[in-house]
Amino acid sequence: MSNPTTPREESLGSYEMLWDCPHCDTKKNLGVTHRHCPNCGAPQDASKRYFPSDADKVAVANHQFTGADRVCSSCGTAQSAKAKNCGKCGAPLDGMKAVPFVKEKEAPKAKGRPWGWYILAFVLLLSVAIWWRCIRKKSIELDVKGHRWATVIDIEEYREVGESKWKNEVPSGARAVSCSQKERSTRSVPDGETCKMVKRDKGDGTFEEVNQCTPKTRQEPVYDDYCDYRIDRWTKVDALKKEGTGTDVVWAEAPPAPTLTGPGARRAGERRATYTLDFSDGKKTRTCDVSEGTWRKYKDGQHVKAKARASSGELVCSSL
Numbered sequence: 180m181s182n183p184t185t186p187r188e189e190s191l192g193s194y195e196m197l198w199d200c201p202h203c204d205t206k207k208n209l210g211v212t213h214r215h216c217p218n219c220g221a222p223q224d225a226s227k228r229y230f231p232s233d234a235d236k237v238a239v240a241n242h243q244f245t246g247a248d249r250v251c252s253s254c255g256t257a258q259s260a261k262a263k264n265c266g267k268c269g270a271p272l273d274g275m276k277a278v279p280f281v282k283e284k285e286a287p288k289a290k291g292r293p294w295g296w297y298i299l300a301f302v303l304l305l306s307v308a309i310w311w312r313c314i315r316k317k318s319i320e321l322d323v324k325g326h327r328w329a330t331v332i333d334i335e336e337y338r339e340v341g342e343s344k345w346k347n348e349v350p351s352g353a354r355a356v357s358c359s360q361k362e363r364s365t366r367s368v369p370d371g372e373t374c375k376m377v378k379r380d381k382g383d384g385t386f387e388e389v390n391q392c393t394p395k396t397r398q399e400p401v402y403d404d405y406c407d408y409r410i411d412r413w414t415k416v417d418a419l420k421k422e423g424t425g426t427d428v429v430w431a432e433a434p435p436a437p438t439l440t441g442p443g444a445r446r447a448g449e450r451r452a453t454y455t456l457d458f459s460d461g462k463k464t465r466t467c468d469v470s471e472g473t474w475r476k477y478k479d480g481q482h483v484k485a486k487a488r489a490s491s492g493e494l495v496c497s498s499l
């Protein structure tokens with residue numbers, strides 16, 4: 180939904196970078212004002228600049244940014260981007276590299292407990308427990324004791340029923356339609372911005388504080404008409420059942436197809452059959468509902484090898 184956008188940026192002001200003199204150890208010299216050490220006169224080492232703490236911040240008023248400083252390749256001193264020649268040794272500065280930019284240090288992330296390991300260990304333990312209780316199997320031997328079957332034919336009647344749908348989905352032929360407002364979906368709406376302040380080294384002894392803001396959204400409900408109505412449908416009203424033992428499956432006699440579709444008309448609906456095998460392991464009877472093919476494959480009295488749950492002894496019907 181929200182595609183990554185470049186954040187809106189807002190300058191909060193420009194400030195001087197700081198540097199410490201490596202010769203006389205004078206600290207917190209200013210990046211623009213002190214191109215040389217105010218104590219001993221040593222030139223500023225541009226690669227040693229750093230961001231000041233909030234208490235040490237010095238604003239630069241009306242500072243015009245002309246580009247990052249360039250390093251003289253002859254004597255190594257940093258020179259303003261405006262300079263054509265090195266102020267110390269006079270070498271031309273055309274094509275010289277800019278000073279390295281200082282990166283703001285990210286706040287160190289709080290080191291939490293290694294929850295990942297606990298969760299992993301827990302999942303592993305749970306998997307072993309599930310395997311032990313529910314998946315682990317053993318072989319058992321059984322005798323087929325008998326075949327059972329059950330058949331069902333649903334009986335449907337064409338009659339009035341109640342339904343509910345969104346207004347645009349209400350079918351034609353609906354009667355007594357009554358609608359009311361209900362939440363159907365949500366949409367994102369703009370909800371201000373999330374901002375974060377970053378310090379950006381300009382490379383000329385100054386840095387800029389920038390507020391980076393990205394738009395935020397929140398979800399808002401969208402309402403629509405939801406309707407109750409009455410309509411004629413084929414509806415299950417009865418079921419014709421038969422059941423028995425052995426392998427001769429019998430179905431009830433279904434009513435003839437109706438000649439006219441109108442209220443009160445009846446027809447045969449879905450037909451379903453259940454095929455059940457009974458086994459004995461010498462002590463108790465075990466039962467499986469299986470496909471017709473599996474059911475017909477076994478003969479009464481046949482000796483069968485199958486799988487059972489190792490923990491409960493329950494017969495695994497899919498192993499037949």
Ligand SMILES: [Zn+2]
Nearest residue numbers: 200203216219
């Ligand atoms: Zn110094």
Ligand SMILES: [Zn+2]
Nearest residue numbers: 251254265268
């Ligand atoms: Zn130079």
